[in-house]
Amino acid sequence: MTDLNEAAKQRLTKAVVHLLTTQRLSGEVLLEMPRTKNQDLDAPVGLAWQDNQLVLEYNDQQLSELSTDQLNVRLQHEVLHAIWQHPLRYVSSTHPRKVALATDIAVNQYLKTPPQGTMTLADLEKLLQRPLAAHRDSRYYLRVLTHLTPAEKGRIEKAWGKLEDDDENEHQRNEKKAGKAQKAAASHQGWQTDQSVDNPDLQKARLKSLLTKAWESLSQKNRGLLPGEIQAELERLAHPEPLNWRQLLIRLLGKIPSGKQDTRARFNRRQPLRMELPGQIDRLNADIYAFVDNSGSMSDQEVANVLTQLQYLAAQLNLQVEIVPFDAKVHDEGVTRLSPGKSVSYRRTGGGGTCFQAIFDWLQQNHIDRQQATIVILTDGWGESELNVHGYRNVLWLLSTESELSVKSPQMRSVKIGGN
Template identity: 25%
Template sequence: MENYFEKQTKYLYDKANDVVSSYSMLKANRAGEKLEIEIPQDFKNEFFHLVDKVNLSLMEEKDNFFGYFLFQMARDIRFDISSPTAINFKGAKYIIYFNPLIFLNLNIRQMESTIKHEILHVVSMHLVRAKEIKGRYSTLAINMAMDIVVNKYLNNLPPYATTLEQVNLDYSLKLEPYETFEYYLEKIQTELDLMEPDDEGVEDDSNNNGDIETEYSPEKTHDIWEDSNEIDENTLKQFTEKFIDSAQKGNIPSYLDKLISQLKNSKGELPWNLYLKRLMGTIESNKKKTITRRNRRQPNRLDLRGELRGHKAQIAVAIDISGSISDEEFKQAIKEVLTIVKNYNQEITIIECDDEIRRVYKVKSVKDVKDRINIRGATKFTPVLEYANNKKFNLLVYFTDGKGEHNLKIKPKGYKILWVISGRGDKLSLNEPYGAVKKLSKVEIKEETIDMSDVRDDGYSMNNQAPIF
């Protein structure tokens, strides 16, 4: 016999369908008018009474952090979201939304997991991260990569949840475990680019209502993030920390403790190497023609070749050899640059300089990096910029102690600049740097760690992803 919770779920599911049916009939009779779904207050009360029971169950678990976090959030019902739950930030608070047509098809453990899923996105600052990279990658690739990252911590996922095994199977990939968000994003996007246009995130038009979603869609599951209030990253981080502090009522799992520590220890400003990752994504890429893909604008023209994304970056790395940067800092910096750009089509040029350019050479790997020449002059930035202006560089990364001219004699043309101040330096002497200025510090490229006691142990075996910084 069904228990009370199951009976209540079925009862509410039938009422949700009645709400949708009434709306569909009204819409059909009043064609052309803009209508909103009217949700009866008694249905809302009964539905959120059931959500309270799920929340109570969360609070009784060892990781009651999620229950206390949910307790602080505002709640609403939306039939136009294509996932059981969704989240955004409005009016100085996080709001969690429920689509009853999808949520009520889950058992209580799956309901708990989909709520945890949304909160993990918040703690991982995915709402900010997705906004930063929008337009450089497809929505589907971003959504799947982020969901792979958070779902590894969760048991009792819905059968349609985006997992590493499921993505590997559906897209014939061999994604590795224990990798970063950026790794999954690049791999998934590359595969999507190779697919025929008809196969790439084709929308199901079976939903004639348009504003009623009845099935999960990985491409649209995070669309509601776009409705969040415009707020800077630091302010959102402060609000998130307040929610986290109020939710920590006892011991929390080690993986969650690591995520929270990463959030609180971040200073709202990306370290130089992570900032370089962001710059790499903004560099204009060349398109590569292919016969394996139809032309997007004229798909019926089989004589026209399609295009693949092809990151082609000309990168200059200037090293101040005046004595301000140690050999250890120099080698570590070059190693990190090569690690960051390895997934791109790129060519790196090393420029050794002090008050003039001393040597220029190209590198493909760490073994190509030469020992610095033993010359210790003063520091001037202008010679490097003069050289770069006469080349077709996309990006100049300049490692220096920052002590040089106050004003450049020329302005950079056609490329971005990232100034990286050495550990012995203080600040950049230039009044106008024409680019971002970051401090050189020992920051791990791989931002995530994992404790095997925290990974999922159910049949989906998603025991192998890492959250983003």
């Protein structure tokens, strides 16, 4: 009798060979991706980080229960997660269930028959009772899931289970029937890593190398059969164009509205007689936190010019921006919010040494959301060489000099301001 694990290995090999003839890109990606058994994985297959490399994990028992067609779809689904770099972008997610649903919605739009148990755009639209934009980045759908009305959240949780852990301990969760949102998050559990051990730059480089090799192995005919969005993403990875800081920031942000938040201090305008229904106000949390180095080499006018451009971009994207001064520490008393339509001026105070660690400590202490906030750091680049970023990865360093950033492994990108 064939060993269950050996049978699983053979099935995966046959599936990859089949995809090489039917879905060439998926086959090429999987051909280069290591495979490893994981009996703790609550899904037939999934992606995970091992030694800073993305691998395909499988549970041989659950895999044996899939038909050939179901396995092929599952594998294509995982490849799409890799193409959009979801395991890298959401490696430190604080909302794993929402992330799992949002990323599944994004990739399932490129599959004729999505895997069973994964959310689709049609599923979400039906539950929200309103249309959503198609073929958008996962951050768009994550924001939708983050800014739900109580009624919308209720409908989703009735169908998919809790969207948050609600501080349940492990025993309590095991005692309850897992909802589909929890199972979806479990299938993505390999995306989470120990940041004290892993190297984000190495992970990014290896994933890019994997995808670029698969893309370059395709013939022009095979490339032409792919959806335009996938072609554009892989072409960008293979031949990246130099970007200025405004383009990089837009890429980080995405064209996503800020949304509203519920409040009991305001009547619900649509149903003012329903006292139990909350009203809505503009969300108070900023989308962009711009940290300005008071000890930097830029003049106040140069800083104001950059902030003016930032204000313009934020107004176009309907986002909130908070300006946070820092040097050896973050100056809470100097925090201000950019106001659309008003001229921007800036005057530095203080001016001691530069401490980048103070930025990330301040973000953590103020409970700034790691997924929703984008961090912009305007500095001359002279500071520490090592940082504990506390999981904040949506970071753009704007350098005011030709010097390189002192941080050895900065999160996201650093770019010179001059000439852009």
